[in-house]
Amino acid sequence: MLEFISQYPLLAALLALVGLGAVFGALLGFAAVRFKTEGDPIADQINDILPQTQCGQCGHPGCRPYAEAIANGEAINKCPPGGEATIHALADLLDVEPIPLDEEHGEEKVKAVAYIREDECIGCTKCIQACPVDAILGAAKQMHTVIASECTGCDLCVEPCPVDCIDMIPQEENLQTWHWQLPELGRANVDVIASDLDTDRAA
Amino acid sequence: MRKIFDFHGGIHPPENKRQSLGEPIRDAGIPGQLVIPLSQHIGAPSAPIVAVGERVLKGQVIAEAGGFVSVPQHAPSSGTVIAIEERPIPHPSGFRAPCVVIECDGRDEWLPHTGIDNYPGVSPSELLEHIREAGIAGMGGAGFPAAVKLRQKPGATVDTLIINGTECEPYITADDALMRERAADIIAGAEILRHIVGPAETLIGVEDNKPEGIAALRAAAGDSGIEVVEFPTKYPSGGEKQLIEILTGKQVPSGGLPADIGVVCQNLGTTVAVRDAILDGRPLISRITTITGEAVAHPGNYEVLLGTPISHLLELAGYDATRNNRLVMGGPMMGFTLTDTAAPVVKTTNCLLAPTEAELPTPPPAQACIRCGLCAEACPASLLPQQLFWFARGKEYEKLEEHNLFDCIECGACSWACPSQIPLVQYYRASKAEILQQRRDHDKSEQSRLRFEARQERLAREAEEKEAKRAARKKAAELKARQAATGAENEDPIQAAIERAKAKKAAQQQAAGSESEVDKLEQAVVTASKRLQTATAKLEQARAEGSDLVDALQTGVDKTRAKLEKAEQALADHRAAQGNGGALSTGAEAAPVDAAQAAIEKARAARAADADLSPRDKARKQLESLQQRLAKSEKRLADSRNAGEEDKIVEALEASVERLRDKIAATETELATHAAAENH
Ligand code: SF4
Ligand code: SF4
Ligand code: SF4
Ligand code: SF4
Numbered sequence: 016m017l018e019f020i021s022q023y024p025l026l027a028a029l030l031a032l033v034g035l036g037a038v039f040g041a042l043l044g045f046a047a048v049r050f051k052t053e054g055d056p057i058a059d060q061i062n063d064i065l066p067q068t069q070c071g072q073c074g075h076p077g078c079r080p081y082a083e084a085i086a087n088g089e090a091i092n093k094c095p096p097g098g099e100a101t102i103h104a105l106a107d108l109l110d111v112e113p114i115p116l117d118e119e120h121g122e123e124k125v126k127a128v129a130y131i132r133e134d135e136c137i138g139c140t141k142c143i144q145a146c147p148v149d150a151i152l153g154a155a156k157q158m159h160t161v162i163a164s165e166c167t168g169c170d171l172c173v174e175p176c177p178v179d180c181i182d183m184i185p186q187e188e189n190l191q192t193w194h195w196q197l198p199e200l201g202r203a204n205v206d207v208i209a210s211d212l213d214t215d216r217a218a
Numbered sequence: 219m220r221k222i223f224d225f226h227g228g229i230h231p232p233e234n235k236r237q238s239l240g241e242p243i244r245d246a247g248i249p250g251q252l253v254i255p256l257s258q259h260i261g262a263p264s265a266p267i268v269a270v271g272e273r274v275l276k277g278q279v280i281a282e283a284g285g286f287v288s289v290p291q292h293a294p295s296s297g298t299v300i301a302i303e304e305r306p307i308p309h310p311s312g313f314r315a316p317c318v319v320i321e322c323d324g325r326d327e328w329l330p331h332t333g334i335d336n337y338p339g340v341s342p343s344e345l346l347e348h349i350r351e352a353g354i355a356g357m358g359g360a361g362f363p364a365a366v367k368l369r370q371k372p373g374a375t376v377d378t379l380i381i382n383g384t385e386c387e388p389y390i391t392a393d394d395a396l397m398r399e400r401a402a403d404i405i406a407g408a409e410i411l412r413h414i415v416g417p418a419e420t421l422i423g424v425e426d427n428k429p430e431g432i433a434a435l436r437a438a439a440g441d442s443g444i445e446v447v448e449f450p451t452k453y454p455s456g457g458e459k460q461l462i463e464i465l466t467g468k469q470v471p472s473g474g475l476p477a478d479i480g481v482v483c484q485n486l487g488t489t490v491a492v493r494d495a496i497l498d499g500r501p502l503i504s505r506i507t508t509i510t511g512e513a514v515a516h517p518g519n520y521e522v523l524l525g526t527p528i529s530h531l532l533e534l535a536g537y538d539a540t541r542n543n544r545l546v547m548g549g550p551m552m553g554f555t556l557t558d559t560a561a562p563v564v565k566t567t568n569c570l571l572a573p574t575e576a577e578l579p580t581p582p583p584a585q586a587c588i589r590c591g592l593c594a595e596a597c598p599a600s601l602l603p604q605q606l607f608w609f610a611r612g613k614e615y616e617k618l619e620e621h622n623l624f625d626c627i628e629c630g631a632c633s634w635a636c637p638s639q640i641p642l643v644q645y646y647r648a649s650k651a652e653i654l655q656q657r658r659d660h661d662k663s664e665q666s667r668l669r670f671e672a673r674q675e676r677l678a679r680e681a682e683e684k685e686a687k688r689a690a691r692k693k694a695a696e697l698k699a700r701q702a703a704t705g706a707e708n709e710d711p712i713q714a715a716i717e718r719a720k721a722k723k724a725a726q727q728q729a730a731g732s733e734s735e736v737d738k739l740e741q742a743v744v745t746a747s748k749r750l751q752t753a754t755a756k757l758e759q760a761r762a763e764g765s766d767l768v769d770a771l772q773t774g775v776d777k778t779r780a781k782l783e784k785a786e787q788a789l790a791d792h793r794a795a796q797g798n799g800g801a802l803s804t805g806a807e808a809a810p811v812d813a814a815q816a817a818i819e820k821a822r823a824a825r826a827a828d829a830d831l832s833p834r835d836k837a838r839k840q841l842e843s844l845q846q847r848l849a850k851s852e853k854r855l856a857d858s859r860n861a862g863e864e865d866k867i868v869e870a871l872e873a874s875v876e877r878l879r880d881k882i883a884a885t886e887t888e889l890a891t892h893a894a895a896e897n898h
Contacts (some may be wrong), residue, residue: 061665062369065663066659066663066666067663067666067667067670069666069670077670078670100613100656103613107616137510147670147673148666148669148670148673149669149672149673149676150669157494165665165669167663167666179616188311189313190257190313190315190575192307192655193309193311193313194647194648194651194652194654194655195310195644195647195648195651196648197610197611197644197645197648197649198584198641198644198645198648204537
């Protein structure tokens with residue numbers, strides 16, 4: 016063995032390399048089979064980022080199909096409910112540059128919740144059939160109502176209503192949802208008193 | 219002497235505490251109105267239990283705790299509830315929130331209350347219940363319900379109970395005033411907490427800039443075993459984690475709680491409130507608030523009823539609005555600007571700061587970061603503020619979390635240290651809130667996704683069920699058809715004959731042309747005539763009523779009639795065409811060409827006739843036919859005998875005649891019983 020190596024160093028090195036290549040190739044092949052991932056993991060990850068409003072504004076019948084389309088190379092800026100934050104997250108995930116929202120599909124709006132004016136509802140069940148997340152309760156000829164906590168604000172129930180009794184009520188900021196905003200650069204809009212630097216003037 | 223530790227970073231801003239310590243604590247009195255926000259604490263808002271117009275006594279519960287992490291609210295003075303509505307509250311957003319408004323009667327009448335005489339004999343959990351019912355929430359910081367914080371996980375042991383008397387933020391002296399004037403109460407409160415928590419040691423941590431307070435506390439503590447620990451002044455040593463590190467040298471792990479390392483912390487003001495609740499039965503209805511700043515003439519500490527409008531306090535202190543550039547609730551480092559002086563003092567209002575512009579200048583516009591690293595040096599949480607600043611600007615939330623943004627205690631030390639006047643802490647507050655919001659949104663969207671998928675599944679399942687039902691129906695129909703074909707003998711012979719004839723006819727028609735065409739045309743005629751009937755009926759009705767729809771209906775009837783005629787014509791044409799082929803039945807009236815068909819028709823007619831008869835008539839008819847058959851058979855028998863036919867045939871005929879006679883006899887008795895039945 017040693018003799019062979021010292022006699023034919025080049026051949027020995029070659030053999031060693033080939034051998035290594037074969038071993039690692041086998042290892043990789045085994046790993047590929049053993050740790051095979053189910054489904055389309057990238058589409059799942061994209062779907063996880065999309066807002067799940069299921070409104071179809073992106074031109075797909077729901078978020079999942081759009082996620083699959085993105086995985087297949089469609090632009091990442093077609094989801095208005097997700098808006099800038101979603102585009103950023105998608106850009107991060109896919110390692111591409113964030114692009115502004117494609118206005119053709121709609122603008123980023125304040126999130127709204129559907130509200131049925133119950134005394135005008137005729138109980139036609141049309142809105143129930145339209146709601147992608149089963150957020151409307153009701154039965155034929157009975158008054159219908161929206162479970163506000165489940166409504167995604169997708170707008171889809173508004174159009175089918177024959178008596179036009181569904182309003183989309185924008186969700187105003189309240190005490191629970193209020194939070195500090197990022198300060199605007201170069202503007203002294205800061206209410207934090209934390210920069211009391213002028214020690215001379217302070218008594 | 220106890221070993222004192224140090225924490226990383228920290229700053230030394232001007233203290234500005236002397237101004238408000240010139241005089242003892244003053245009573246702020248009873249204002250005309252008290253406004254009690256339902257949410258003065260962290261956790262669920264409390265739920266009002268009084269009605270508008272109701273008279274309430276001082277100390278009476280006006281709102282119950284709205285959950286486990288929640289506290290009740292009490293009436294701070296006697297009076298009448300005049301409203302439960304949205305009022306301005308002290309909050310950086312400037313929003314309004316639901317409040318109970320009490321119009322005070324000035325009598326300050328107490329609800330009868332008594333303390334617990336011998337609290338060491340009472341179990342900690344019962345004492346905690348008292349603390350909760352007294353509405354006590356942390357009075358130094360965010361207002362976390364004290365009872366929740368003091369409640370221990372089963373099996374956990376507490377080494378150290380720390381009473382936080384640090385009060386490290388500039389200007390604020392509320393706790394200092396308490397130490398000077400109510401040291402005995404503080405010690406009493408600490409003893410109650412010690413009884414509840416059961417720690418190995420109880421410490422009161424105080425910065426060395428409060429020598430009077432420390433002296434008073436030490437005197438009051440005596441040999442109670444409660445140790446008053448003094449340590450060098452540095453901002454923000456009052457941060458819970460920082461204080462724990464100073465006193466014990468232990469660090470609370472990132473994202474962990476003090477309880478994880480066996481420490482429980484309580485604020486000094488809260489300690490006094492606990493004492494009042496347990497020993498006097500007095501709920502949390504007032505607190506000490508510092509009013510200071512150059513824009514007030516009489517800075518100092520005031521004992522204020524909760525719910526007192528801030529404007530009332532400012533008036534007491536001689537506030538000069540013209541000299542004040544902004545009114546701050548809290549200290550200069552962690553406070554926020556108040557937008558409305560109608561907002562009330564709440565459980566967490568430790569200070570009102572009314573500085574002049576010279577005293578607390580509006581921060582100049584921020585400059586670019588020069589990467590000096592002063593912020594990182596100042597940060598007590600050992601973070602990298604300039605890094606966080608970059609990530610916050612780029613909205614790189616993942617990176618922010620990786621850099622432990624959530625360990626930031628929002629102390630503002632970095633902003634204070636920054637030579638470029640970058641409002642760093644503002645970025646962190648905004649980013650933290652944004653991340654929390656995103657987490658909530660993500661939870662919500664996850665829920666939506668599940669609901670969406672559940673719906674998709676449901677729809678698919680429903681479609682499948684429908685399909686399965688349809689398939690089952692189809693199969694059943696096929697099975698029936700097969701049974702009809704194979705098991706025809708076992709069934710009604712006429713039906714079987716019909717089936718056979720049909721099959722035959724179908725076979726014939728397949729050769730001759732399409733039966734379906736005829737069926738279709740027949741169907742068309744039937745429906746058209748039906749429609750005509752209803753249309754005419756309607757027309758008649760309209761005529762009778764003199765409705766103005768008559769014309770419209772008339773055209774409708776005409777049209778339908780035209781259609782009917784057309785359909786009939788089409789059918790006739792088709793039949794004529796098929797008739798040439800000669801293999802078709804052309805309706806019931808047409809001469810039956812098909813023998814099988816004819817037999818079927820006859821049998822059907824007979825059966826139809828039978829069906830209408832009464833049992834007696836049926837029996838009589840049967841008798842008649844039997845008698846005919848008997849006559850025929852007898853004739854046949856006679857013929858055979860005369861013809862001298864084989865014995866076998868004659869015997870057979872005789873037997874059948876015999877059988878017929880029996881049958882006739884049976885039918886006759888049947889007929890008799892029917893007759894008897896009918897005659898009765
Ligand atoms: S626009 Fe956005 S929220 Fe609407 S269906 Fe498409 S991906 Fe979903
Ligand atoms: S209730 Fe209307 S707006 Fe809300 S999720 Fe259902 S369809 Fe969309
Ligand atoms: S505000 Fe946060 S980042 Fe700035 S010094 Fe304080 S703990 Fe550190
Ligand atoms: S102190 Fe200010 S200028 Fe210096 S590194 Fe920090 S953020 Fe940048």
